[in-house]
Amino acid sequence: MAERLFGTDGVRGLANSWPMTADAALRLAAAAGRYFRADKQEHRVVIGKDTRLSGYMLETALTAGFTSTGMNVFLLGPVPTPAVGYLTHSLRADVGVMISASHNPAHDNGIKFFGPDGFKLSDAAEAEITRLFNAGVAPARPDSIGRAKRFEDARGRYIEYAKTTFPAGRRLDGLRIVVDCANGAAYRTAPAVLWELGAEVIPMGVEPDGFNINAECGSTHPEAAARRVRETRADVGICLDGDADRVIVLDEAGQVADGDQIMALIASRWAEAGRLRGGALVATVMSNLGLERFLATRGIGLERTDVGDRHVVERMRAGDFNLGGEQSGHLVLSDYATTGDGLIGGLQFLAAMVETGKTASKLARVFEPVPQKLVNVRFAPGSAPLETEAVQEAIAAGETALGTAGRLLIRKSGTEPVIRVMGEAEDMVLLDKVLDSIVQSVRSAA
Incomplete structure (x- = not known):
């Protein structure tokens, strides 16, 4: 039977367990x-990684696999995921690979692919790679085996590029910035960029040991960074995740601004400057209803996609939009990057502070979020609760009860046997009643 490899964002799993084994x-x-072998003399792949212990194992195994088919490998070492997308295109490589499980704990790992244009792969490309994986690949002739070498300047090239995305002639002089790198891929790049732009940098999460990536730090655990912001009287905090494709911002009081708030700020500023292509922001179905209402008051549209930054990028490319992202902090600014880039997204927030002279708190709360509640309901493998008549009737009744005053999103998780029941409404009593009814119907059907 054919083995399924790719999930919603590359191949991912528990390190040293299928499919995150050296053999696989x-x-x-x-x-x-x-x-990816193109019809040209040299075939090139770049491989980056985050700071997980299992990255060494997977890097070595991937190198062996690529060189066995005649590909020359450039090893980038620990760099952010967006740096791999950038360098894949910049170095004219046939393919780029990032070894990372993003915001997951250290015992997980993953493998993400980028095409020669620096964008993540299409479903068709993943399907063909899976077919070749299952069928087996004949190795190259002995005189055609590829070579591998360390590319020592990878981090420096990305640092220099990231700085070019900050407004020309502007600096971060006078700003005290806490930057939490989650003991991950950006532990050197992010502090360097901010310092070189003139900021006083207070780094956190910059001592990776192979096990502490995302551990009580970074964008998924901003509490420690918030305390540091308050203790040091910093002007702002920037929190990245393990592979630095996500960002959340902390104001001077340590209050969190999620991806929705940051996107609202950038979208409104870009629209005023005539920079927002397509007149709309691309976000997922998880983005808050308050974001949608705020954008409407500014004459800006909201294009919603399925969950996942890959779906956001696909819609952006199809509609020629240049701004998109997720509530979780994936920010895709296609004028600068081919995938979510937490550092470049954070720089856009800092640019707003510098250009307006406003404090982080004045910029971090662009709109008032509509109260949102999420309930996860596990179901037995093989069952399909969302297809039952009782669940569908409960959902329809809930939508009718909320009307235009709220929103429901009921979906099956793409990574585990869970139904995610999410709702938004100003009236929390009504919302609780609606969600309770749906949750009970799902549990009965599960």
């Missing part, structure tokens, strides 16, 4: 190498 990584790289 080698076979996967061989399949990708065979797929």
Whole structure:
């Protein structure tokens, strides 16, 4: 039976367990190498990673797989995921690979692919790589085996590029910035960029040991950074996740601004400057109803997609939009990057502070969020509760009860046997009643 590899964002799993084993990584790289070999003299792949212990194992296995098919490998070392997308295109590589499980704990890992244009792969490309993986790939002739070498300037190239996305002639002089790098891929790049732009930098999460990535730090755990902001009287905090494709911002009081608030700020500023292509922001179905209402008051549209930054990027490319992202902090600014880039997104927030002279708290609360509640309901493997008549009737009744005053989103998780029941409404009593009815119907059907 054919083995399924790709999920919603590359291949991911528990390190040293299927499919995150050395053997599977080698076979996967061989399949990708065979797929991406273009008709030219040199075939090139770049491989980056975050700071997980298992990254060494997977990096070595991927190198063996790619070189076995005649691909030359450039090893970037620990760099942010967006740096891999950037360098894949900049170095004219056939394919780029990032070894990371993003915001997941250290015992997980993942493998993400980028095409020669620096964008993540299409479903068709992933399907063909999976077919080659299952069928097996013939190795290259002995005289055609690829070479591998460390690319020592990867971090420096990305640092220099990131600085070019900050407004020309502007600096961060006088700003005290806490930056939490989650003991992850940006532990050197992010503090360097901010310092070189003139900020007083207070770094956190910059002592990776292979096990502490995302551990009580970074964008998913901003509490420690919030305390540091208050203790040091910093002007702002920037929190990244393990591979630095997400960001959340902390104001001077340590209050959190999530991806929705940051996108609202950037969208409104870009629209005023005539920079917002397509007259709309692309976000997922999880983004708050308050964001949608705020954008409408500014004459800005909201294009919603399924959950996942990959879906956001696909819609942006199809509609020629240049701004999108997720509530979780994935910010895609396609004028600068091919995927979510937490550092570049954070720089846009800092640019707003510098150009307006306003404090972080004045910029971090652009709109008032509509109260949102999420309930996860596990179901038995093989069952399909959302397809039952009782659940569908409960959902329809809930939508009728909320009317235009709220919103429901009921969906099956793409990574575990869970139904996610989410609702938004100003009237929390009504929302609780609606969600309770749906949750009970799902549990009965599960």
